[in-house]
Amino acid sequence: MPKHAISPTRGEDYPEWYQQVVRAGDLAEASPVRGCMVIKPHGFALWERMQGILDGMFKATGHRNAYFPLFIPLSYLEQEAKHVEGFAKECAVVTHHRLELGPDGRLIPTGKLEEPLVVRPTSETIIGAMYAKWIQSWRDLPVLINQWANVVRWEMRPRVFLRTAEFLWQEGHTAHATEAEAVEETLRMLEIYATFAERDLAMPVWKGPKPASERFPGAVETFSIEAMMQDGKALQAGTSHFLGQNFARAQQIKFADATGSESFCWTTSWGVSTRLIGGLIMTHADDDGLVLPPRVAPEQIVLLPIHRSDDDRAAVLACCESLKKQLEDRRWRDEPLRVKIDDRDLRGGDKAWQHVKQGVPLRVEIGPRDLAAGAVSLACRDKPPKDRQTLPLEQFVAEVPDLLESIQRGLFDRAVAFREAHSARLDDQAAIPEFFAADGDQPAGFAHVHVADDPAVAAALDPLKVTVRCTPLNWSDEPGTCLFTGKPVQRRSVIARSY
RNA sequence: CGGGGCGUAGCUCAGCCUGGCUAGAGCGCCUGGUUUGGGACCAGGAGGUCGCAUGUUCGAAUCAUGUCGCCCCGACCA
Numbered sequence: 422m423p424k425h426a427i428s429p430t431r432g433e434d435y436p437e438w439y440q441q442v443v444r445a446g447d448l449a450e451a452s453p454v455r456g457c458m459v460i461k462p463h464g465f466a467l468w469e470r471m472q473g474i475l476d477g478m479f480k481a482t483g484h485r486n487a488y489f490p491l492f493i494p495l496s497y498l499e500q501e502a503k504h505v506e507g508f509a510k511e512c513a514v515v516t517h518h519r520l521e522l523g524p525d526g527r528l529i530p531t532g533k534l535e536e537p538l539v540v541r542p543t544s545e546t547i548i549g550a551m552y553a554k555w556i557q558s559w560r561d562l563p564v565l566i567n568q569w570a571n572v573v574r575w576e577m578r579p580r581v582f583l584r585t586a587e588f589l590w591q592e593g594h595t596a597h598a599t600e601a602e603a604v605e606e607t608l609r610m611l612e613i614y615a616t617f618a619e620r621d622l623a624m625p626v627w628k629g630p631k632p633a634s635e636r637f638p639g640a641v642e643t644f645s646i647e648a649m650m651q652d653g654k655a656l657q658a659g660t661s662h663f664l665g666q667n668f669a670r671a672q673q674i675k676f677a678d679a680t681g682s683e684s685f686c687w688t689t690s691w692g693v694s695t696r697l698i699g700g701l702i703m704t705h706a707d708d709d710g711l712v713l714p715p716r717v718a719p720e721q722i723v724l725l726p727i728h729r730s731d732d733d734r735a736a737v738l739a740c741c742e743s744l745k746k747q748l749e750d751r752r753w754r755d756e757p758l759r760v761k762i763d764d765r766d767l768r769g770g771d772k773a774w775q776h777v778k779q780g781v782p783l784r785v786e787i788g789p790r791d792l793a794a795g796a797v798s799l800a801c802r803d804k805p806p807k808d809r810q811t812l813p814l815e816q817f818v819a820e821v822p823d824l825l826e827s828i829q830r831g832l833f834d835r836a837v838a839f840r841e842a843h844s845a846r847l848d849d850q851a852a853i854p855e856f857f858a859a860d861g862d863q864p865a866g867f868a869h870v871h872v873a874d875d876p877a878v879a880a881a882l883d884p885l886k887v888t889v890r891c892t893p894l895n896w897s898d899e900p901g902t903c904l905f906t907g908k909p910v911q912r913r914s915v916i917a918r919s920y
Numbered sequence: 921c922g923g924g925g926c927g928u929a930g931c932u933c934a935g936c937c938u939g940g941c942u943a944g945a946g947c948g949c950c951u952g953g954u955u956u957g958g959g960a961c962c963a964g965g966a967g968g969u970c971g972c973a974u975g976u977u978c979g980a981a982u983c984a985u986g987u988c989g990c991c992c993c994g995a996c997c998a
Contacts, residue, residue: 578995
């Protein structure tokens with residue numbers, strides 16, 4: 422048997438390892454449709470966990486869900502110049518609405534549409550058009566709406582979860598009476614994303630504004646959360662955009678203020694997608710497959726009955742059922758524990774490995790010996806697969822919440838340590854190519870440098886395949902001069918290769 | 921969309937260069953048996969119009985052209 426469940430290992434071939442983890446974890450697979458994935462039940466359960474937590478956070482901050490059309494009239498996309506430019510190259514366009522049987526038995530599109538429809542790559546324009554109707558008075562503001570939806574961006578090089586032609590996400594769209602309120606909203610949502618990433622996904626992120634070159638098409642300012650993957654690359658894991666009055670002007674989203682004079686709204690948009698699943702994998706998974714933080718694991722504990730005779734079976738199963746009930750009465754982070762009994766007729770080793778590969782935080786084996794001793798055999802996913810400890814059953818039940826907490830924290834701490842180990846403060850230009858030249862086995866990571874928000878910086882970094890990811894808001898001020906332009910800057914930025 | 925590679929069983933691949941009997945292996949799957957506290961062993965079995973189309977040929981997995989898809993590297997992006 423191979424030493425590890427996943428082949429190749431991370432060190433051998435990182436991209437291939439990623440795909441094997443997705444497969445072994447039964448998360449998703451490629452579909453017959455170019456660039457589109459099928460999210461399998463286990464992957465979707467994980468997404469539903471993320472959705473549930475985020476949705477709660479959105480609602481707690483006053484947002485409500487709604488749903489807008491999948492199709493956007495072509496002319497809508499044309500309304501904001503930069504927006505068109507940004508998305509024009511990756512749009513799926515619907516031009517016909519009917520099929521007819523051709524002479525050779527094949528279906529031919531007919532019924533040409535007068536105005537083609539674009540399958541939404543994002544919904545600013547269609548939602549803005551509705552806001553223009555809904556908003557008349559300052560009393561209508563703010564409008565705080567989120568939608569859970571699928572979007573399509575015709576990507577040339579798809580990668581499961583990270584970049585597929587169709588993906589699932591949420592997009593929040595808000596309209597405000599003042600600039601200050603809209604900026605506040607933009608930052609509030611950025612903060613929610615950062616909290617979610619770190620608290621629930623155990624994925625440390627840097628949050629802050631991106632340079633103009635990395636801005637969302639049509640935005641005044643784009644903020645992102647950036648996480649380091651285990652190959653040292655950055656993953657933009659969420660974005661929050663301050664759109665200023667750009668879209669409001671383009672779409673005539675206006676309101677009458679208290680004095681009766683008319684002005685344009687200030688709008689924001691923000692989103693995270695199923696890409697987070699890719700980020701979760703590349704942050705925590707190891708050479709034995711997925712490692713799920715307990716907070717988002719669809720099942721936190723799997724009970725594996727071990728039995729030979731029918732008598733054993735009945736007794737062991739009864740014990741499992743009773744343990745499941747006891748566990749489900751316990752809570753961790755304000756939720757009942759999620760427990761599953763896996764009594765499938767499979768060999769014990771096979772079954773256990775499936776759960777290892779699917780990243781279940783705790784595996785508990787219960788056999789006749791445990792029954793007699795009143796104990797359980799416990800394995801934690803953050804430790805090697807063969808590490809098992811025997812615990813008295815009562816103690817296990819009592820300690821489970823602490824165990825989950827320590828796994829959750831351990832994963833976060835490990836990820837932080839990895840990020841720190843692969844980050845460096847660089848203070849002269851020459852050090853940058855040197856840092857990023859470390860290719861292959863040694864992931865380069867993040868460089869913390871002084872750079873101005875200037876096209877010259879992007880141009881200088883381009884040959885290194887490196888970009889400015891963001892300028893973290895919570896880093897302390899450290900005035901310096903841009904390594905490329907000599908302009909004064911207040912604080913360091915993160916530069917890295919990215920997904 | 922540019923450069924490179926690859927499409928043969930559910931998965932990983934051999935066979936192709938040099939066309940020729942009924943297209944192979946390992947893993948996985950199914951059945952039976954022996955096993956069983958840790959990804960078992962033995963025996964038997966199912967499963968493939970060799971990505972698709974056209975062409976060359978008596979004959980194509982094998983040669984040619986086209987096409988579709990996938991992977992890697994660029995460009996683009998959540």
